[in-house]
Amino acid sequence: MGMVLGKITVETPKHEVLHTGAGYEIRRYPPCIAAEVTYDPKEMRGGDPDGGFTILANYIGALGKPQNTKPEKIAMTAPVITAGGEGESSENIAMTAPVITTTGAAAAAAAAEPEPVAMTAPVITEAQQTPGKVTMQFLLPSKYTKVEEAxxxxxxxxxxxxxxxxxxxVVRFSGVAGDKTVKEKAEGLKAALEKDGYTVKGPFLLARYNPPFTLPPLRTNEVMIPVE
Structure with missing residues (x-):
């Protein structure tokens, strides 16, 4: 019920607020461990742009037997993050869990006892240089401080x-994070940052803290732009 009403009960990324501007914050996030997968939505069933979620959810065991090699769950975190390039519309990615991409070494451990990993967040989806490719990423819980620990x-x-x-x-807003709204928030944030002397270092990210069945007025969303 709490998730429907917008209550955030999972771990969120720790950060330091460096500055509070006119409607936005400058935040610094410490290093963390992420899981990611790069895929072509057209190759997913029905051209599903969220198809990478299933791959990642299987890794943590959210959809059944976990596809990893240790018997340990990873707690779910928030938000889910979608990355879009300059001038691109944001991609509508439903709330997901940590996304992780493995190297070929994982195959050798496939016969080992799987480790249930609880869902975490944010999930980050990033437009790639290769046209049509998308990278979805989950940030793992803070207890994982090294790649080898995950x-x-x-x-x-x-x-x-x-x-x-x-x-x-970062600028925070509620409601449905549709393409038009997100683009307006991103453009407004970029203008405010540049006016205040910050240098934009890349495309914006869309962070969503609630699953899609949360009542729209109670949803928490953020547009994030990397700066220096």
Missing amino acids: PRPTDERVVIREVAERKYG
């Missing part, structure tokens, strides 16, 4: 990597 995936499409410290300009 359960090893048995699906070679899943990769686990370290995400370096990063700084973002």
Whole structure:
């Protein structure tokens, strides 16, 4: 019931607020461990743009037997993050769990006892240089501080990597994060950041903290732009 009403009960990424501007914050996030998968939505069943979610959910065991090599669950976190390029519309990605991409070494461990991994967030979906390709990423819970500590995936499409410290300009809003709304928020945030002397370092991210069945007025969304 709490999820329907917008209550966020899972772990969210720790961060430091460096500055509060006119309707936005500058935040610094420490290094973390992420799981990701790169895929072509057209190759997924029905051209599903969220198709990478199933791959990642299988890794953590959200949809059944976990496709990893250790008997340990990973707690779910929030938000889900979608990355879009300059001028691109954001992709509508439903609330997901940590996405992880593995190297071929995981295949050798496939016969080992699987480790149930609880869902985490954010999930990050990123437009790739290769046209049509999408990378979905989940940030794992903070208890994982090294790549070696995370359960090893048995699906070679899943990769686990370290995400370096990063700084973002962030604006928060409620409601449905549709393409038009997100684009307006991103453009407004970028203008405010540049006016205040910040240098934009890349495309915006869309962070969603609630599953899609949460009542729209109670949803928490954020547009995040990397800055220096």
